[in-house]
Amino acid sequence: MLRKDGISCYISKTVRTEIEGLYYFGRITEEQYNRAIRRYKRAGAEDIEKRRNYLQESMTNECTTSMNEQHGIETKDVRNDCNILTSGLINDIDVILSEVFHFTSMNTDNVVNKVCETTCERYERMCECDILMMNRTTFLAAYSDRKIDVGIMESMKKDIRKDTKK
Numbered sequence: 001m002l003r004k005d006g007i008s009c010y011i012s013k014t015v016r017t018e019i020e021g022l023y024y025f026g027r028i029t030e031e032q033y034n035r036a037i038r039r040y041k042r043a044g045a046e047d048i049e050k051r052r053n054y055l056q057e058s059m060t061n062e063c064t065t066s067m068n069e070q071h072g073i074e075t076k077d078v079r080n081d082c083n084i085l086t087s088g089l090i091n092d093i094d095v096i097l098s099e100v101f102h103f104t105s106m107n108t109d110n111v112v113n114k115v116c117e118t119t120c121e122r123y124e125r126m127c128e129c130d131i132l133m134m135n136r137t138t139f140l141a142a143y144s145d146r147k148i149d150v151g152i153m154e155s156m157k158k159d160i161r162k163d164t165k166k
Contacts (some may be wrong), residue, residue, distance in 0.1 A: 003044045005027045005146050010048035010093065011040045014083040021163065047112045055123055059086040062118045066111040071102065080101070089115065089129055103133035152159050 002009050031151050040043035063082035064075050071078070081129070089097050089112070102108045116129035134153055144154040 001140075001143070009040075009043045009045040009145070010091070011045040011048065012084050012087045013049040014080050014087065016047070018080060027095065048087055048093070055119070057088055058088050058122075059090065059115055059119055061109055062115045066114040067102065067108075070107040070110050071105070085112070085131075085133075086115065088131055089126065090101070094130075094132060095139070097130060097136060097139055099135050101158075103136065104135045104156075104158055106159050108133060
């Protein structure tokens with residue numbers, strides 16, 4: 001759908017590395033691995049990673065702290081999620097599609113606000129962060145004619161706060 005509409009798609013190095021790691025350590029089958037690779041290639045997703053820098057590292061740290069406060073999850077369990085989130089923020093991405101519960105939770109909006117608030121003084125572009133996070137189901141319900149109905153998206157967000165990551 002995104003490729004048909006000419007929307008640019010990206011995949012972060014964190015996601016690619018995680019897919020490969022799951023496969024090499026036997027956590028997913030070869031069929032699941034190939035399906036995941038085909039899925040992002042079919043959408044025409046390019047690598048998003050630019051050089052990591054101090055700002056991105058500090059944003060990831062802020063995100064990790066905030067995720068811990070908002071979701072009650074240990075730091076080690078949200079590092080990848082925060083890498084994905086800050087990668088999206090720093091690269092001016094508009095929408096993050098993920099099946100991870102953090103990105104479908106209303107609580108994560110507070111994480112984004114805190115990261116932007118903290119980073120704004122050091123990095124002016126972050127003063128007005130606006131990023132939409134949703135899963136495939138929400139995206140398909142809210143997307144039509146190259147636009148996302150924010151009302152539908154917001155109504156589908158859940159008040160999810162878990163004490164452990166699944």
